[in-house]
Amino acid sequence: EAGVTQSPTHLIKTRGQQATLRCSPISGHTSVYWYQQALGLGLQFLLWYDEGEERNRGNFPPRFSGRQFPNYSSELNVNALELEDSALYLCASSPRKQGMITEAFFGQGTRLTVV
Amino acid sequence: SQQGEEDPQALSIQEGENATMNCSYKTSINNLQWYRQNSGRGLVHLILIRSNEREKHSGRLRVTLDTSKKSSSLLITASRAADTASYFCATVETGRRALIFGSGTRLQVQP
Numbered sequence: 526e527a528g529v530t531q532s533p534t535h536l537i538k539t540r541g542q543q544a545t546l547r548c549s550p551i552s553g554h555t556s557v558y559w560y561q562q563a564l565g566l567g568l569q570f571l572l573w574y575d576e577g578e579e580r581n582r583g584n585f586p587p588r589f590s591g592r593q594f595p596n597y598s599s600e601l602n603v604n605a606l607e608l609e610d611s612a613l614y615l616c617a618s619s620p621r622k623q624g625m626i627t628e629a630f631f632g633q634g635t636r637l638t639v640v
Numbered sequence: 641s642q643q644g645e646e647d648p649q650a651l652s653i654q655e656g657e658n659a660t661m662n663c664s665y666k667t668s669i670n671n672l673q674w675y676r677q678n679s680g681r682g683l684v685h686l687i688l689i690r691s692n693e694r695e696k697h698s699g700r701l702r703v704t705l706d707t708s709k710k711s712s713s714l715l716i717t718a719s720r721a722a723d724t725a726s727y728f729c730a731t732v733e734t735g736r737r738a739l740i741f742g743s744g745t746r747l748q749v750q751p
Contacts, residue, residue: 529682558739567728568683568741581737615682617739626732626739628673631682 527551529632531616537638538606546601546635550618557599558629559591560615568615574599575621606639613637645742646729652748659716661745663729664709670732672705673739674714677726686714686727691734721751 530549538544550557559571570583574593582589588604597618603610613636617629647662663672671690675683689696689705689712696703702715716723728744 560741567743570738570740573738583738617683619739626670626737628685628688629683629730629739630685631675633682 529616529618529630531614531632531635533635534633535636535638537640540606540608540639542606544603544606544610544637546603546614546616546637548599548601548616548618548632550597550599550616551630554618554620554630555597556619556621556626557593557597558617558619559599559601560617561585562613562615562634563609564612571614572601603637608639611637611639646727646745648745649743650746650748652750653719654750655719655721657719659719659723659747659749661714661727661729661747663712663714663742665712665729665731665742666710667736668734669707670734672703672712672732673730674701674703674712675728675730675741677728677744679725683728716747719747719749721749723747724749 532547556575558573560568562568572591573581577593591601593599613634615634617631619629645664653659669691671688673688674686677683687698687703689703700717705712726744726746729742730739
């Protein structure tokens, strides 16, 4: 069974540009989570999608947005990039069991560098 | 925002010793999970403990949960060099639709 896949692995952008990151969840998983991890730090919750809808978002500005497609894959868009957006962006998927969030399966991440 | 705080931030032990990491959180939870991250890549789920459970085992891992103190501990017994990684606790807050991670403990196991 294929795991969570993220693309691209690395992305270099210039300040002010837009970045698009992609995530394909494990087959059968309807929930997709996005996290930002700055170098050496913990994971900051960005967004949670389930069944095609945004269910929750973390404390990030509106220039961080995304969507989930009918096949449950997801896209994270970051507009007007700033230097401090440089980080590892992690996507995870999970099945929803009886409305509960259970274990999440992570992709290997996209390393975004803003120069 | 981060729900949990891990303690210690960093831990260095010798192979064969036990490693204990602690996690404290702030609100009521549905469950608490522990994850491992190698070299800044994807996280791997280790174990999940529900709010009505007090202890859980999985191989060399033992997790405890004290909801009255809002804390959890992860014990790795007979550690190996391959256990070197960062370990994170994550909580699902009651009524909140998010899996929130703590700040992590960096474990170094010396061969």
